[in-house]
Amino acid sequence: MIQFVTHANKRYDYLEGAQLALEGGCRWIQLRMKGTSVEEFVDVAERIRILCRQYEAVFLLNDHVELVERVGADGVHLGKDDMPISQARSLLGKEKIIGGTANTLEDVIRIYSSGADYIGCGPFRFTTTKKKLSPILGLDGYKRIVNGAKEYGIHIPIIAIGGIGVSDVTDIMRVGVNGIAISSAILNADNGENPVAIMEKFINELKSCNQ
Numbered sequence: 001m002i003q004f005v006t007h008a009n010k011r012y013d014y015l016e017g018a019q020l021a022l023e024g025g026c027r028w029i030q031l032r033m034k035g036t037s038v039e040e041f042v043d044v045a046e047r048i049r050i051l052c053r054q055y056e057a058v059f060l061l062n063d064h065v066e067l068v069e070r071v072g073a074d075g076v077h078l079g080k081d082d083m084p085i086s087q088a089r090s091l092l093g094k095e096k097i098i099g100g101t102a103n104t105l106e107d108v109i110r111i112y113s114s115g116a117d118y119i120g121c122g123p124f125r126f127t128t129t130k131k132k133l134s135p136i137l138g139l140d141g142y143k144r145i146v147n148g149a150k151e152y153g154i155h156i157p158i159i160a161i162g163g164i165g166v167s168d169v170t171d172i173m174r175v176g177v178n179g180i181a182i183s184s185a186i187l188n189a190d191n192g193e194n195p196v197a198i199m200e201k202f203i204n205e206l207k208s209c210n211q
Helices: 016-024 038-054 065-071 087-092 105-113 138-151 166-174 194-211
Strands: 002-005 026-033 056-060 076-078 097-102 118-121 158-161 179-180
Touching: 002 158, 002 194, 016 026, 016 038, 016 194, 026 038, 038 056, 038 065, 056 065, 056 097, 065 076, 065 087, 076 087, 076 179, 087 097, 097 105, 105 118, 105 138, 138 158, 138 166, 166 179, 166 194, 179 194
Parallel strands: 002 026, 002 179, 026 056, 056 076, 076 097, 097 118, 118 158, 158 179
Antiparallel strands: none
16 A cells, blocks of 8 residues: 655645656545645645546545545544544544554554554654654664554554655565555655656555565
8 A cells, every 4th residue: 555645845736746646556645735724725635636536546635624525535634633533533424534643552552442444653764744753663663563553453554654765665564564655755856757657666666565
């Protein structure tokens, strides 16, 4: 599983980034737009929803539980400071996807117990796309969390996130996570590579891990 979390830079806006990720083969888009108005968020969300339907991709919103139904999203991803997952579940029902952000095994247990469908766990390393960065996990951190989750009988997907590059994919997947989430690695490449090609590289690395 590979997820793309949107951001914008000098070359690409949120919509363009999502489209490039989809063209590269990603089938899970999370719209993350911090510090924007509701009107701007809704406008971009509705455009990305159309793209996701064209590519048969999952479309989630970051944080905005109240806008999921309005824009026709498949669900929501919630950070530690966002609405509690249990409350979001009661509002959205069983059919919508809900993910939560974790940095520790305790977070994972809490998120799982609250009724989430998956866990975004990180950061793997330092990343500039998140202002309030939790302690870095690295491979050893993921190992501890994955092994601890197994001991607690937690069976929902754990997705690694935070500064992950193509060369990291194999090592990260070997620790037992179920997938990765990427953002800046796709749009901020400084070697002239096309974001579509970079996404394809990530997907090919994941495929080779699953063979």
